[in-house]
Amino acid sequence: MTIALALHGGAGTLRRSELSPADEQRYRAGLEAALQAGYRVLRQGGAALDAVCASVCALEDDPLFNAGRGSVFTLAGAQEMEAAVMDGSRQDAGSVTGLSTVRNPVLLARAVMERSPHVTLGFAAAEDFARRIGLPTQAPGYFHTDKRWQALLLEKERLAAGGDDADIPEDRKHGTVGAAALDAQGRLAAATSTGGRTAKWPGRIGDTPVIGAGTWADAHCAVSATGHGESFIRCAAGHEISARMRLAGMSLEQACDSVVHDELLRLGGSGGVVAVDRAGRVSLPFNCEGMYRAAIDGEGRRTLAIYR
Numbered sequence: 582m583t584i585a586l587a588l589h590g591g592a593g594t595l596r597r598s599e600l601s602p603a604d605e606q607r608y609r610a611g612l613e614a615a616l617q618a619g620y621r622v623l624r625q626g627g628a629a630l631d632a633v634c635a636s637v638c639a640l641e642d643d644p645l646f647n648a649g650r651g652s653v654f655t656l657a658g659a660q661e662m663e664a665a666v667m668d669g670s671r672q673d674a675g676s677v678t679g680l681s682t683v684r685n686p687v688l689l690a691r692a693v694m695e696r697s698p699h700v701t702l703g704f705a706a707a708e709d710f711a712r713r714i715g716l717p718t719q720a721p722g723y724f725h726t727d728k729r730w731q732a733l734l735l736e737k738e739r740l741a742a743g744g745d746d747a748d749i750p751e752d753r754k755h756g757t758v759g760a761a762a763l764d765a766q767g768r769l770a771a772a773t774s775t776g777g778r779t780a781k782w783p784g785r786i787g788d789t790p791v792i793g794a795g796t797w798a799d800a801h802c803a804v805s806a807t808g809h810g811e812s813f814i815r816c817a818a819g820h821e822i823s824a825r826m827r828l829a830g831m832s833l834e835q836a837c838d839s840v841v842h843d844e845l846l847r848l849g850g851s852g853g854v855v856a857v858d859r860a861g862r863v864s865l866p867f868n869c870e871g872m873y874r875a876a877i878d879g880e881g882r883r884t885l886a887i888y889r
Contacts, residue, residue, distance in 0.1 A: 582765035583879040584623040587855035587863045588615055588636045590646045590873030591756035591775075592807045597871070597888055605887065608645060612875040612885055615639040619760055620877055629770035629803070630668050630691070633760040637664075637687040637772045640758035644726045646873070647756030649685060652724055652776025654733040655783045660724050662776050663789040664690040669769035669798030676790035679704035682718040683711045687774045690790070692716065701790055729779070736780040757789060759805025761798070761857040763879065769803040769859060771796050771819075778810070788813035793820035801826050801859060802833055807872065808845065808852010816844045822856060833857075837864040 590612055594600070600608075619636030623629070641649025652660045664686035665676035675694025678701065683689050689711050693702050702710055711718060759773035773796045775789045787810030788795030795806040797819025804819040813819075818840050825836035837856050845852065846868055853867025853874075861879015865872070871888040878884075 583763065583861040584765055585763045585857045585861040585863055585877065585879045586616065586619045586623060586632060586636065586760065587857050587865060587876035588612070588619065588640070588758070588760035588874065589805065589807050589853070589855045590615075590640055590758050592852040592867050592869050592872040593756055594871035594873060594887055608873055608887060609885060611640065611643045611645050612873055614643070615760075616875040616877065616885070619762060623762060623764055626765055629762040629764040629768045630666065632762040632764065633770050633772035634666065634687055634691060636760040637758055637774050638685050641685050641687060641774055646758050647776045648758040648774040650724055651726055651729065653729045653756065653779045655777070656737070656780045657783045658733065659783070660721070660776055661783065661785070662686045662774070663787060664772070664774040665790045665792060665796035666691045666694055666772045667770065667792060667796055667798040667803070668694070669771070669800060669803055672799050674700050674792045674796070676701045676792060676796070677703065677707045678786050678790045679784070680707060681721065682708060684717040684719050684723070687772050689716055690772070700792060732779045740780065757795070757807035759796070759807060759855065761803035761805050761855050763803070763857050763859060763861050767859060769798045769800070769857060771798040771803040771805045773805045788818070793817045795819060797823060799823055802856055804854050804856045806852060806854045808869070809850040812845050812848040812850020813852065815848055816840065818845065818854065822854070826858070833862050834864045837866050841866040841868050
């Protein structure tokens, strides 16, 4: 019985020269905790969907990562969080956008999939649904971190001085958390969660809740993306990886590499993906300086890394 799990804590890392040894240890500990949370589910015979939700919840609760508690601020100084899940065994999906109080957006995305007639809910309607089904919520102060607030102030200052999108520092461009898994029953699943990008326009919707862009799972692979969301949407990155495997006969690694290093770069997009296929193979490509990532593949080989 083959099981595998891959996860990311976002592309667009701090430059190696700016990451202190103590901070690096904290990031590594957060990735390890999320990896163990999901892999424990798989080892006990649990479903891939439960595993990816467990990993993503752990990352949402860790203020180091741009999701849940550590979400970045919009231009208006608020959080608008997004999340998605996809069960590849049924090709069923759920996603949410525009959240400001839900502690674990990934659990609301799963509830939309399992307990509503829709795929996506957003903003006030999504918040109301969370309250009606009893998901934990938090006051805005819970999601406030000084690091994210300072990043917003710096970005507003840069924009006011005439800076444009092409000049935005890598660690303010994007940041997302996500996971992809294969369980012992051969089921694949993916989950993704994000606060978006620093100083995004209020109401902006990124690739995370767009099924087929930042999140995808079917019978062939499961994919969670992190990066410049608009580019991932424009090339339907998650679905495109699956399509290249199904229709062009590519391996998981070939499909992921071709999308991340060719399609995304052609559109001017930076970022990466984590992906798992039905044989337990794992792929973790990215085209920027780094991507917080961890994995255990079908042969038990472990990865935990930040830079190349």
